[in-house]
Amino acid sequence: GKTKMDAPMKLVIWGSGYGLPTFDHGCLAVIAYSKISGVPLKLSKEPDHRSLLTTNLPVLLTEQGTARVSTWQQIINHLQYQGFSPDAEFSDKQKADITAFIALVEQKLKPAVLHTFWMDGKNFTDITRGAYAKCCPLPMNYITPVWLHSQAKSTLDNLYGGLNSSPADVEKKIYKDARVCLNLLSSALGENDFFFGKTPSSADAMIFSYLAALLKIPLPSARLQTHIKGCENLCRYVDRFLKQFMPPDPDQASSETQELPKTNPSFDIDEDPHKRRNQILSGVVAVVAMVAYALMSGLVRIEIDNSDDAENDDDNLQQEEAFE
Secondary structure: OOOOOOOOEEEEOOOOEOOEOOOOHHHHHHHHHHHHHOOOEEEEOOOOHHHHHHOOOOEEEOOOOOOEEEOHHHHHHHHHHOOOOOOOOOOHHHHHHHHHHHHHHHHHOHHHHHHHHHHOHHHHHHHHHHHHHHOOOOOHHHHHHHHHHHHHHHHHHHHHHHHOOOHHHHHHHHHHHHHHHHHHHHHHHOOOOEOOEOOOOHHHHHHHHHHHHHHHOOOOOOHHHHHHHOOHHHHHHHHHHHHHHOOOOHHHHHHHOOOOOOOOOOOOOOOOOOHHHHHHHHHHHHHHHHHHHHHHOHHHHHHHHOHHHHHHHHHHHHHHHHHO
Protein backbone atom coordinates (compact mmCIF):
# COMPACT_ATOMS: atom_id res chain seq x y z
CA GLY A 1 0.00 0.00 0.00
CA LYS A 2 0.94 3.63 -0.25
CA THR A 3 2.88 5.19 2.58
CA LYS A 4 1.36 8.29 4.16
CA MET A 5 3.45 11.41 3.88
CA ASP A 6 3.41 14.30 6.33
CA ALA A 7 4.20 16.84 3.64
CA PRO A 8 4.24 16.74 -0.16
CA MET A 9 7.57 16.24 -1.87
CA LYS A 10 8.84 19.15 -3.91
CA LEU A 11 9.60 18.77 -7.61
CA VAL A 12 11.81 21.47 -9.12
CA ILE A 13 10.83 21.79 -12.79
CA TRP A 14 11.41 23.97 -15.83
CA GLY A 15 8.67 26.56 -16.37
CA SER A 16 5.21 26.22 -17.86
CA GLY A 17 4.10 27.27 -21.31
CA TYR A 18 1.92 26.44 -24.33
CA GLY A 19 -0.89 25.10 -22.13
CA LEU A 20 1.42 22.55 -20.46
CA PRO A 21 2.46 22.56 -16.78
CA THR A 22 6.05 22.49 -18.07
CA PHE A 23 7.55 22.77 -21.56
CA ASP A 24 10.27 20.19 -20.70
CA HIS A 25 9.38 16.58 -21.60
CA GLY A 26 11.45 15.10 -18.75
CA CYS A 27 9.66 17.22 -16.14
CA LEU A 28 6.33 16.54 -17.83
CA ALA A 29 6.88 12.76 -17.58
CA VAL A 30 7.39 12.95 -13.79
CA ILE A 31 4.36 15.25 -13.35
CA ALA A 32 2.25 12.84 -15.45
CA TYR A 33 3.47 9.88 -13.39
CA SER A 34 2.65 11.70 -10.13
CA LYS A 35 -0.85 12.62 -11.35
CA ILE A 36 -1.81 9.06 -12.34
CA SER A 37 -0.26 7.60 -9.16
CA GLY A 38 -1.70 10.10 -6.69
CA VAL A 39 1.68 11.37 -5.51
CA PRO A 40 1.40 14.54 -3.40
CA LEU A 41 3.84 16.81 -5.22
CA LYS A 42 4.48 20.51 -4.80
CA LEU A 43 5.80 21.98 -8.06
CA SER A 44 8.51 24.62 -7.87
CA LYS A 45 9.54 26.67 -10.90
CA GLU A 46 12.35 28.57 -9.15
CA PRO A 47 15.48 26.48 -9.70
CA ASP A 48 18.41 27.65 -7.57
CA HIS A 49 21.99 28.11 -8.76
CA ARG A 50 22.98 24.77 -7.25
CA SER A 51 20.46 22.65 -9.15
CA LEU A 52 21.29 24.39 -12.42
CA LEU A 53 25.04 24.10 -12.07
CA THR A 54 25.03 20.40 -11.25
CA THR A 55 22.14 18.77 -13.06
CA ASN A 56 19.29 19.05 -15.47
CA LEU A 57 15.77 19.26 -14.06
CA PRO A 58 13.54 17.72 -12.79
CA VAL A 59 14.96 17.36 -9.28
CA LEU A 60 12.86 15.78 -6.54
CA LEU A 61 13.37 17.04 -2.99
CA THR A 62 12.09 14.39 -0.59
CA GLU A 63 9.69 15.03 2.29
CA GLN A 64 12.47 16.01 4.67
CA GLY A 65 13.94 18.23 1.96
CA THR A 66 17.30 16.51 2.41
CA ALA A 67 17.68 14.00 -0.41
CA ARG A 68 17.84 15.24 -3.99
CA VAL A 69 16.78 12.76 -6.65
CA SER A 70 17.18 13.52 -10.35
CA THR A 71 16.64 11.78 -13.73
CA TRP A 72 13.31 10.22 -14.70
CA GLN A 73 14.32 6.68 -13.75
CA GLN A 74 15.71 7.57 -10.30
CA ILE A 75 12.66 9.68 -9.46
CA ILE A 76 10.25 6.96 -10.59
CA ASN A 77 12.22 4.33 -8.62
CA HIS A 78 12.01 6.55 -5.52
CA LEU A 79 8.25 7.07 -5.94
CA GLN A 80 7.69 3.33 -6.47
CA TYR A 81 9.70 2.61 -3.33
CA GLN A 82 7.37 5.01 -1.49
CA GLY A 83 4.47 2.88 -2.70
CA PHE A 84 3.26 5.04 -5.59
CA SER A 85 2.84 3.05 -8.79
CA PRO A 86 0.10 3.17 -11.43
CA ASP A 87 1.11 -0.35 -12.53
CA ALA A 88 0.16 -2.26 -9.36
CA GLU A 89 -3.18 -3.53 -10.73
CA PHE A 90 -1.80 -4.81 -14.03
CA SER A 91 -1.01 -8.49 -14.68
CA ASP A 92 2.59 -9.74 -14.85
CA LYS A 93 2.28 -10.00 -18.64
CA GLN A 94 1.05 -6.39 -18.84
CA LYS A 95 3.88 -5.24 -16.54
CA ALA A 96 6.39 -6.89 -18.88
CA ASP A 97 4.72 -5.14 -21.84
CA ILE A 98 4.85 -1.79 -20.00
CA THR A 99 8.61 -2.23 -19.50
CA ALA A 100 9.00 -3.13 -23.19
CA PHE A 101 6.99 -0.07 -24.28
CA ILE A 102 9.16 2.25 -22.19
CA ALA A 103 12.32 0.69 -23.65
CA LEU A 104 10.97 1.05 -27.21
CA VAL A 105 10.11 4.72 -26.73
CA GLU A 106 13.46 5.47 -25.05
CA GLN A 107 15.39 3.81 -27.89
CA LYS A 108 13.36 4.91 -30.91
CA LEU A 109 11.48 8.12 -30.09
CA LYS A 110 13.58 9.91 -27.48
CA PRO A 111 16.60 10.47 -29.80
CA ALA A 112 14.36 12.28 -32.31
CA VAL A 113 12.83 14.38 -29.50
CA LEU A 114 16.34 15.39 -28.36
CA HIS A 115 17.31 16.16 -31.95
CA THR A 116 14.12 18.17 -32.57
CA PHE A 117 14.54 20.47 -29.57
CA TRP A 118 18.33 20.72 -29.25
CA MET A 119 20.12 19.85 -32.51
CA ASP A 120 17.74 21.39 -35.03
CA GLY A 121 19.31 24.85 -35.47
CA LYS A 122 16.04 26.71 -36.06
CA ASN A 123 14.15 25.11 -33.17
CA PHE A 124 17.08 25.67 -30.80
CA THR A 125 17.51 29.32 -31.75
CA ASP A 126 13.83 30.29 -31.98
CA ILE A 127 12.23 28.27 -29.16
CA THR A 128 14.38 26.00 -27.00
CA ARG A 129 17.18 28.35 -25.99
CA GLY A 130 14.82 31.19 -24.97
CA ALA A 131 12.42 28.89 -23.09
CA TYR A 132 15.17 27.45 -20.87
CA ALA A 133 17.04 30.77 -20.52
CA LYS A 134 13.87 32.43 -19.23
CA CYS A 135 13.87 30.05 -16.24
CA CYS A 136 17.50 30.66 -15.24
CA PRO A 137 18.97 33.39 -13.05
CA LEU A 138 21.80 35.49 -14.45
CA PRO A 139 24.34 34.40 -15.62
CA MET A 140 23.05 30.84 -15.98
CA ASN A 141 20.56 31.98 -18.64
CA TYR A 142 23.58 32.15 -20.99
CA ILE A 143 25.25 28.93 -19.83
CA THR A 144 22.49 26.42 -19.10
CA PRO A 145 20.92 26.20 -22.61
CA VAL A 146 24.37 25.67 -24.15
CA TRP A 147 25.25 23.05 -21.51
CA LEU A 148 21.95 21.21 -22.11
CA HIS A 149 22.61 21.39 -25.85
CA SER A 150 26.01 19.73 -25.34
CA GLN A 151 24.38 17.04 -23.13
CA ALA A 152 21.84 16.25 -25.86
CA LYS A 153 24.62 16.14 -28.46
CA SER A 154 26.74 13.73 -26.42
CA THR A 155 23.69 11.48 -25.77
CA LEU A 156 23.06 11.26 -29.52
CA ASP A 157 26.77 10.79 -30.28
CA ASN A 158 26.89 7.88 -27.82
CA LEU A 159 23.83 6.27 -29.39
CA TYR A 160 24.75 6.73 -33.04
CA GLY A 161 28.51 7.37 -33.03
CA GLY A 162 29.32 3.76 -33.87
CA LEU A 163 27.41 3.82 -37.17
CA ASN A 164 30.29 5.45 -39.10
CA SER A 165 27.67 7.32 -41.13
CA SER A 166 27.55 10.95 -42.21
CA PRO A 167 25.62 13.34 -39.92
CA ALA A 168 22.90 13.60 -42.59
CA ASP A 169 22.48 9.80 -42.70
CA VAL A 170 22.39 9.58 -38.90
CA GLU A 171 19.72 12.28 -38.85
CA LYS A 172 17.64 10.38 -41.43
CA LYS A 173 17.89 7.23 -39.31
CA ILE A 174 16.88 9.09 -36.12
CA TYR A 175 13.72 10.47 -37.74
CA LYS A 176 12.86 7.27 -39.58
CA ASP A 177 13.09 5.28 -36.32
CA ALA A 178 10.83 7.87 -34.67
CA ARG A 179 8.20 7.68 -37.42
CA VAL A 180 8.15 3.87 -37.21
CA CYS A 181 7.81 4.14 -33.42
CA LEU A 182 4.93 6.64 -33.69
CA ASN A 183 3.11 4.35 -36.15
CA LEU A 184 3.55 1.41 -33.74
CA LEU A 185 2.22 3.50 -30.85
CA SER A 186 -0.78 4.59 -32.93
CA SER A 187 -1.56 0.95 -33.82
CA ALA A 188 -1.09 -0.21 -30.22
CA LEU A 189 -3.37 2.50 -28.83
CA GLY A 190 -6.17 1.92 -31.34
CA GLU A 191 -9.41 3.22 -29.83
CA ASN A 192 -8.35 2.64 -26.20
CA ASP A 193 -8.28 5.49 -23.71
CA PHE A 194 -4.75 4.48 -22.63
CA PHE A 195 -2.15 2.02 -23.88
CA PHE A 196 -3.28 -0.77 -21.56
CA GLY A 197 -7.02 -0.14 -21.51
CA LYS A 198 -9.09 2.17 -19.32
CA THR A 199 -6.39 3.16 -16.81
CA PRO A 200 -2.99 4.77 -17.46
CA SER A 201 0.33 3.01 -16.78
CA SER A 202 3.85 4.32 -16.23
CA ALA A 203 4.37 3.81 -19.98
CA ASP A 204 1.53 6.30 -20.58
CA ALA A 205 3.31 8.91 -18.45
CA MET A 206 6.43 8.72 -20.61
CA ILE A 207 4.66 8.41 -23.99
CA PHE A 208 2.31 11.30 -23.17
CA SER A 209 5.21 13.57 -22.18
CA TYR A 210 7.03 13.13 -25.52
CA LEU A 211 3.86 13.44 -27.61
CA ALA A 212 2.57 16.50 -25.73
CA ALA A 213 5.87 18.39 -26.02
CA LEU A 214 6.06 17.64 -29.76
CA LEU A 215 2.41 18.53 -30.41
CA LYS A 216 1.84 21.59 -28.24
CA ILE A 217 5.07 23.58 -28.64
CA PRO A 218 4.95 25.58 -31.90
CA LEU A 219 8.30 24.52 -33.35
CA PRO A 220 9.31 26.17 -36.63
CA SER A 221 10.84 22.89 -37.85
CA ALA A 222 8.10 20.38 -37.05
CA ARG A 223 8.71 17.10 -38.87
CA LEU A 224 7.54 14.92 -35.95
CA GLN A 225 4.62 17.21 -35.13
CA THR A 226 3.39 16.82 -38.71
CA HIS A 227 3.67 13.04 -38.43
CA ILE A 228 1.81 12.90 -35.09
CA LYS A 229 -0.97 15.08 -36.50
CA GLY A 230 -1.45 12.35 -39.11
CA CYS A 231 -2.06 9.84 -36.26
CA GLU A 232 -5.39 11.25 -35.08
CA ASN A 233 -5.78 8.82 -32.18
CA LEU A 234 -2.44 10.03 -30.71
CA CYS A 235 -3.67 13.65 -30.89
CA ARG A 236 -6.93 12.71 -29.15
CA TYR A 237 -4.91 10.77 -26.56
CA VAL A 238 -2.79 13.82 -25.65
CA ASP A 239 -5.86 16.06 -25.34
CA ARG A 240 -7.69 13.44 -23.26
CA PHE A 241 -4.70 13.01 -20.91
CA LEU A 242 -4.34 16.79 -20.47
CA LYS A 243 -8.07 17.26 -19.80
CA GLN A 244 -8.23 14.42 -17.27
CA PHE A 245 -4.96 14.93 -15.36
CA MET A 246 -3.69 18.44 -16.12
CA PRO A 247 -6.63 20.81 -16.54
CA PRO A 248 -5.43 24.38 -17.16
CA ASP A 249 -4.79 26.54 -14.10
CA PRO A 250 -7.09 29.61 -14.49
CA ASP A 251 -4.39 31.88 -13.00
CA GLN A 252 -1.93 30.81 -15.66
CA ALA A 253 -4.35 30.72 -18.58
CA SER A 254 -3.80 34.36 -19.55
CA SER A 255 0.00 34.26 -19.31
CA GLU A 256 0.33 30.91 -21.07
CA THR A 257 -1.35 32.13 -24.23
CA GLN A 258 1.67 34.38 -24.76
CA GLU A 259 4.60 32.85 -26.53
CA LEU A 260 7.77 32.24 -24.57
CA PRO A 261 10.36 34.88 -25.47
CA LYS A 262 13.05 34.16 -28.03
CA THR A 263 15.62 36.34 -26.30
CA ASN A 264 17.74 35.49 -23.26
CA PRO A 265 16.02 37.60 -20.58
CA SER A 266 17.70 38.53 -17.33
CA PHE A 267 16.30 37.21 -14.07
CA ASP A 268 14.39 39.62 -11.83
CA ILE A 269 15.63 39.24 -8.24
CA ASP A 270 13.78 42.21 -6.68
CA GLU A 271 11.74 39.91 -4.45
CA ASP A 272 14.79 37.97 -3.27
CA PRO A 273 15.72 38.68 0.36
CA HIS A 274 19.34 37.80 -0.47
CA LYS A 275 19.38 40.14 -3.46
CA ARG A 276 22.70 41.84 -2.64
CA ARG A 277 24.48 38.55 -2.04
CA ASN A 278 23.06 37.14 -5.28
CA GLN A 279 24.19 40.20 -7.23
CA ILE A 280 27.74 39.78 -5.91
CA LEU A 281 27.58 36.04 -6.63
CA SER A 282 26.30 36.77 -10.15
CA GLY A 283 29.17 39.20 -10.69
CA VAL A 284 31.74 36.59 -9.66
CA VAL A 285 30.07 33.74 -11.55
CA ALA A 286 29.52 35.94 -14.62
CA VAL A 287 33.24 36.06 -15.44
CA VAL A 288 33.55 32.28 -15.21
CA ALA A 289 30.28 31.94 -17.08
CA MET A 290 31.31 34.14 -19.99
CA VAL A 291 34.60 32.26 -20.42
CA ALA A 292 32.74 28.93 -20.38
CA TYR A 293 30.16 30.29 -22.80
CA ALA A 294 32.89 31.47 -25.17
CA LEU A 295 34.53 28.05 -25.10
CA MET A 296 31.26 26.23 -25.64
CA SER A 297 29.79 28.57 -28.23
CA GLY A 298 31.69 26.56 -30.83
CA LEU A 299 28.73 24.20 -30.53
CA VAL A 300 26.33 26.89 -31.65
CA ARG A 301 28.61 27.96 -34.48
CA ILE A 302 28.83 24.40 -35.84
CA GLU A 303 25.05 24.20 -35.77
CA ILE A 304 24.57 27.41 -37.76
CA ASP A 305 27.18 26.37 -40.33
CA ASN A 306 25.23 23.17 -40.98
CA SER A 307 21.81 24.79 -41.10
CA ASP A 308 21.58 24.84 -44.92
CA ASP A 309 22.34 21.12 -45.14
CA ALA A 310 19.83 20.47 -42.36
CA GLU A 311 17.10 22.38 -44.21
CA ASN A 312 17.76 20.50 -47.46
CA ASP A 313 17.71 17.27 -45.51
CA ASP A 314 14.43 18.34 -43.93
CA ASP A 315 12.90 18.82 -47.37
CA ASN A 316 14.13 15.40 -48.46
CA LEU A 317 12.66 13.81 -45.33
CA GLN A 318 9.31 15.50 -45.87
CA GLN A 319 9.24 14.23 -49.44
CA GLU A 320 10.20 10.79 -48.17
CA GLU A 321 7.29 10.91 -45.67
CA ALA A 322 4.89 11.97 -48.40
CA PHE A 323 5.71 8.79 -50.34
CA GLU A 324 5.53 6.45 -47.36
